[in-house]
Amino acid sequence: MFTYPGNIHIHTTYSDGTGTVEEIAAHAAAAGLKYIVVTDHETLAGLPEEGLRQGVAVLVGAELNRESHHYLALGLERIIPGNVEDPQEMVDRVRRAGALGFMAHPFETGSPYIDGGKSFPWTRFPKSGFTGLEIWNYSSYWRGRATSIPKTLYWFLFNRKAAVDRPPPEGLALWDDYTNRGLKVTAIGSSDAHATRIRLGPIVVEVFPYRFLFGAINTYLCFRETMSSDFDEAKRQIYEALREGRCYLSFDQLHPGRGFSFAAIDSGSGREAAIMGEEIDWREGLHLAVRSPARRAEIRIVKNGHLACRHSGEELEYPVPAPGVYRAEVYYRPRPGKPRPWLYANPIYIRK
Numbered sequence: 185m186f187t188y189p190g191n192i193h194i195h196t197t198y199s200d201g202t203g204t205v206e207e208i209a210a211h212a213a214a215a216g217l218k219y220i221v222v223t224d225h226e227t228l229a230g231l232p233e234e235g236l237r238q239g240v241a242v243l244v245g246a247e248l249n250r251e252s253h254h255y256l257a258l259g260l261e262r263i264i265p266g267n268v269e270d271p272q273e274m275v276d277r278v279r280r281a282g283a284l285g286f287m288a289h290p291f292e293t294g295s296p297y298i299d300g301g302k303s304f305p306w307t308r309f310p311k312s313g314f315t316g317l318e319i320w321n322y323s324s325y326w327r328g329r330a331t332s333i334p335k336t337l338y339w340f341l342f343n344r345k346a347a348v349d350r351p352p353p354e355g356l357a358l359w360d361d362y363t364n365r366g367l368k369v370t371a372i373g374s375s376d377a378h379a380t381r382i383r384l385g386p387i388v389v390e391v392f393p394y395r396f397l398f399g400a401i402n403t404y405l406c407f408r409e410t411m412s413s414d415f416d417e418a419k420r421q422i423y424e425a426l427r428e429g430r431c432y433l434s435f436d437q438l439h440p441g442r443g444f445s446f447a448a449i450d451s452g453s454g455r456e457a458a459i460m461g462e463e464i465d466w467r468e469g470l471h472l473a474v475r476s477p478a479r480r481a482e483i484r485i486v487k488n489g490h491l492a493c494r495h496s497g498e499e500l501e502y503p504v505p506a507p508g509v510y511r512a513e514v515y516y517r518p519r520p521g522k523p524r525p526w527l528y529a530n531p532i533y534i535r536k
């Protein structure tokens with residue numbers, strides 16, 4: 185298994201971001217990322233700049249819709265209009281175009297101090313046809329936490345890690361609800377990077393620069409072979425891993441997520457039966473194996489949306505008692521402090 189960290193949901197100068205594609209690729213390379221996905225608002229203007237840049241696979245999609253129901257469409261060849269009134273129609277159209285679709289910041293709450301309190305959540309959820317959803321969007325989550333000026337300034341200036349305490353529980357519940365209904369749904373983490381510049385008298389402050397966000401919430405892809413040096417092939421591999429859910433997200437500011445694994449193993453033969461995102465038939469003698477990249481960890485198995493097991497330590501082996509949708513979470517245990525939400529892996533679907 186080969187794992188590649190990357191960052192999804194990035195705005196450039198083609199919409200309301202402040203960096204060019206080339207500049208952003210350089211920041212991604214400096215952060216050690218292997219792929220990034222640019223998603224400017226309702227435009228594919230960056231598409232001609234897709235390619236391998238400074239060792240980073242740069243992919244270009246778009247964020248559809250303006251007023252609400254933001255939808256990341258990845259793999260479009262030409263832009264298509266959104267549809268706020270009937271998001272299912274937009275979801276189906278993106279799918280028919282052969283592209284992947286992710287609901288962006290579905291439960292955004294906004295801040296009274298930013299953009300006049302505007303937020304861009306989802307209220308009409310599609311029944312099917314989408315690839316997945318963002319369960320943890322760094323910038324959007326920050327906005328929602330900025331509800332008091334002293335608290336926000338303290339976090340921003342002294343303790344940014346403390347503000348991003350967990351993914352919104354409504355997003356996790358929505359994800360579990362879809363997978364409980366039999367759908368395969370890929371959860372991703374994202375930055376929603378803009379690197380917005382604000383002028384305070386003579387000084388210009390960049391709020392959450394690209395380089396900073398590329399070390400925050402990343403999505404790691406799992407490949408069975410190495411990433412191709414041919415861009416078209418690498419793009420196919422990246423989109424396939426996202427489509428299948430062979431990925432996990434990590435709040436890398438707590439601890440880098442590289443080295444995590446989650447698989448179903450046949451206990452008798454010791455052979456790997458499935459990894460995250462894959463579907464297998466139920467059989468006797470299956471166990472789930474989780475490995476945390478940090479020793480100071482608490483590993484949790486969530487079955488059909490409910491906590492099935494928790495364990496302190498670096499590794500967990502969990503005998504699978506019955507068919508179900510099993511996903512893994514890892515909490516990081518800072519010293520001192522309470523365990524903190526850190527890694528979220530896509531489910532292994534164990535079918536009857």
Ligand SMILES: [Zn+2]
Nearest residue numbers: 247254288304
């Ligand atoms: Zn958005």
Ligand SMILES: [Zn+2]
Nearest residue numbers: 193195247376
């Ligand atoms: Zn965005």
